[in-house]
Amino acid sequence: MNKVTASSATLRASTPYGFLLPALLVTALVILFPVLQTAWFSLHDYILYDPDNSRFVGLRNFAVALSDEVFWIALLNSAIWVTGIVSLQLLLGLVAALLLNQSFWWRGLARALVIIPWALPSVIIGLMWTWIYDFNLGVFNDILLRIGLISAPHPWLAQPSTALACIMLALVWQGFPFFTVTILAGLQTVPPELYEAAEIDGASAWRQFIHVTLPSIAGIVATAVLLRIIWVANSLDVILVMTGGGPGYATHTLPLYAFLRAYTGMEFGYAASLSLMLTAILLGIVWLYVRRQTGELEK
């Protein structure tokens, strides 16, 4: 474990820290300091255009949030948002990975093309899907009308009952290739002998999937799911572009609500307390992830 090179023994013990110094300095400036400041803001009624009049209010911002109706709407939407998007992405990503793991002559091309949604900027995703959902000229309404599922165009993003689900579909589309590529990487580590043995034992394709494939990729899938939960829970740019949180509060999620309070309301104190609560929830998930990850580092 502590195998050191011959020369490093003579070097000062501070050398490793010297190499780390630039990264640590910048990180302290852009992350550590801002996080501490957020904590500080959250205890004040800090308004951006009137910073001199900010008063220490203790935990009042948090108490206000707990009795803020919009906070609870945003929290509920966030829960729907994360569970819906991540489970659909996983399902679709798994199916695509299993298909792309078969052999066919244009497999390489298919594998390259399937990840395109993942490479696109969120603003473009939001723009494309807003255009697809357009009331008059959108292709979504047109297709549904043609196959007879609806009899009149529907204002998908302007209707509170459908807006959140429609944005979720856009996010599912954007993120499923992430699962496809990670699961594909996992599938390639499964030794073919396992399938051969299962074949000899007369196991059906389904049983092979349950008993050989799934256990082999479980680790990589768990890591991917945890990463994705955090990413999806934090993402707000697609919503911002597509509906800005509306209609009403129909597409407010927790990070979006915090952002809007900071950006349009300039209420940095309140927004800080909202984002701290979001962070606290996510830290629980991060903790699971880190435990898993450091477990793997040991190997």
Added chain:
Amino acid sequence: MIRRRSFARRLIQVEIPVLLVLAFALAPFAWMLLTSIKPNGDLSHFPVRYLPSSSTFEHYRTLIQRTSFPVNLLNSLVIACGAVLLGLATSVPAAYSFSRFRFRGRRMLMTGFLVINMFPIVLLIIPLFVLMRTLGLIDTFLGVIIGHSTFSIPFSIWMLVSYFNAIPRDLDEAATIDGASRLQTIRLVVLPLVMPGIVTTAIYVFITSWNEYLFAMMLSGETVRPVTVALQLFIGEFTVQWGILTAGGTIIALPVTILFLFVQKRLVGGLTAGAVKS
């Protein structure tokens, strides 16, 4: 006979389902590309016209000649290159240190960089805005580039540590025995070997910075505004001009998509080894 049937079966069980998945993955993108070359008459045609009646580059021309888009493109390029340079300058030595030294606090610091990857952006964006305003860096390239280092540094460190670890330590030792100093060893032995990993990381940071929207929106003004923010502002400005908007989307998306296709294979290797946020 048997061979023909298995061919048909493979077509139904594999190739057609793959085509369906690809159609889902590519259709929205294809729709954007098609829209961007349609004349205005097709765009407002009801019912929807799927294929352009004639192709035109008028939207691209309008975007380039009559808007600030070319300047925004240049801004995006400067910001993304800056983010890559700042990211690499700080994370290459850090990753080297994590890979080659065993020192007190190593595990804690590595975990720290991992956790930082997961912080909600909203948590950082508010105080960063105040900080940049205090430092007078709002609407400067440096301000946006420093903002982007919140993701470029932790991400790069995690990717690079796995690439550095892949290089056998025996090589360092051999060079040391031959009388090379540590810096010589790094420059002549380690860096050339880790270069493909550095390039992959650099391209991925470039793409992420090019695609980034929230930091750029908060920290930039008219002077250094990148394309993502500019396009979002166009949405308000030309509400129904889908031709111009999709042309802009295509210009932004195409170069990074092509870059991404080049590095994706190596990226997946680095991702599964280092495990970072998308």
